[in-house]
Amino acid sequence: MASKKKRIPIPTELAAEVLFRSDRTCCVCRKPGKPVQIHHIDDNPGNNDPRNLSVLCFDCHRETQISGGFDRKLDADQGTLYRNDWHQIVLETRAKSATAKEESLDLRVDLELVTSLAEIYRDEESYWRLAMHYDAIQNIELRDKYIDLALQQQDTDDETHIFLRAMQGRADLIPLDVIKRERERLADNPLQLARLHKHLGEYGEAAAAYVRGVVDRLSTGNTFAAAFYLKELYKDGLVEELFKLALKDAIQRKDIYWQSRALEELGWRSELRELLLKHASEIRESDDLFLQEKLAWAEDDSRAYVDLHKEIARRYSDG
Ligand SMILES: [Zn+2]
Known part of the structure; x- marks a missing residue:
């Protein structure tokens, strides 16, 4: 028998439940809105026992990968403690904010959608939607598999191409001619351009384009669109990225x-x-x-x- 432990994909329903119990939030740093992944506490990617699964952000996940002796910052015991503690907090917070009935409805709707949406997308061979779907439930293997399939499809346009690579955190793989065509296409559309900048990690330019677009919508009386894009600017983590840039700048100075x-x-x-x-x-x-x-x-x-x-x-x- 090979010594290398074999990775077994986490069943979709189980993944949805693990994410739900952690409120899609890293159980160690608990910072809201950070991208997360499901982690095997004992480091065995074949052990999908629910007690062995926890939700971590990429930063905290890295801490578990520093292996050997005293350098290891987050071992399995600590991982379990953090996880159980966080589940308890999520449970209590939900109990305060909603009735138990509402919560079980949310969970059932989540599980129902997770299984039925995947079937619909698979029937339609809509690989980019399947990739988004598996990203939402943090099944990274399947997400990446469907991104590859989507990028092989003839009708995948530049916009989708960039979106999928950004979702993967691999904007570096986008061909330069794809980026160039998209910049030209969106030159006169600041709000679309803002999203492009964001996907490419150009956060200052993204914020500037959002603001230009919002001012534009307000001046033409389209208050809904202005509110919508302001909300997107705020909620999608761009503000946090700007503070990170400011931090970098202050460190340099x-x-x-x-x-x-x-x-x-x-x-x-x-x-x-x-x-x-x-x-x-x-x-x-x-x-x-x-x-x-x-x-x-x-x-x-x-x-x-x-x-x-x-x-x-x-x-x-x-x-
Ligand atoms: Zn974290």
């Missing part, structure tokens, strides 16, 4: 204050704490009360925090 502000806005609290503690002596020597206040938070020093807060209030309240 070695500007600790703006690094800390970007980390705050991203909600990356452990990274923020790490940054402040690393520069503790530098911050103490500076006369930046705002940074010192943040440092007091990082050091869990409530006395210093309150004193600094009062000092800031005194200094900036005159006038």
